[in-house]
Amino acid sequence: MNMVFLLFGPILKRISRILNRKCFDQVAICGEIWSGKSTLISTILGEDPNIKGRIEVNGKVAYASQTAWIQTGTVRENVLFRRKRC
Numbered sequence: 001m002n003m004v005f006l007l008f009g010p011i012l013k014r015i016s017r018i019l020n021r022k023c024f025d026q027v028a029i030c031g032e033i034w035s036g037k038s039t040l041i042s043t044i045l046g047e048d049p050n051i052k053g054r055i056e057v058n059g060k061v062a063y064a065s066q067t068a069w070i071q072t073g074t075v076r077e078n079v080l081f082r083r084k085r086c
Helices: 037-044 075-080
Strands: 002-006 015-021 026-031 051-054
Touching (some): 026 037
Antiparallel strands (some): 002 051
16 A cells, blocks of 8 residues: 545544454454544545545455445355355
8 A cells, every 4th residue: 555545534534453364364453432443444445535545455365354344134045145046
């Protein structure tokens, strides 16, 4: 990331730690409430159009939300989520 800003200021301003576990290619983002952790993630995922600057992702990104997102239906339907049956 290089000079990444939102309309209200730098998004990494109050994030205290970004930890990288190389053996599993996992990253932990630590910081206070309202420090920009979720904004950083949504920006990396390309879900925030109000960004100036540049973010480059080398490889794949996976995200596991803190909030469960389950649709009404069976467990099978939630796991397959709109995939066509073979």
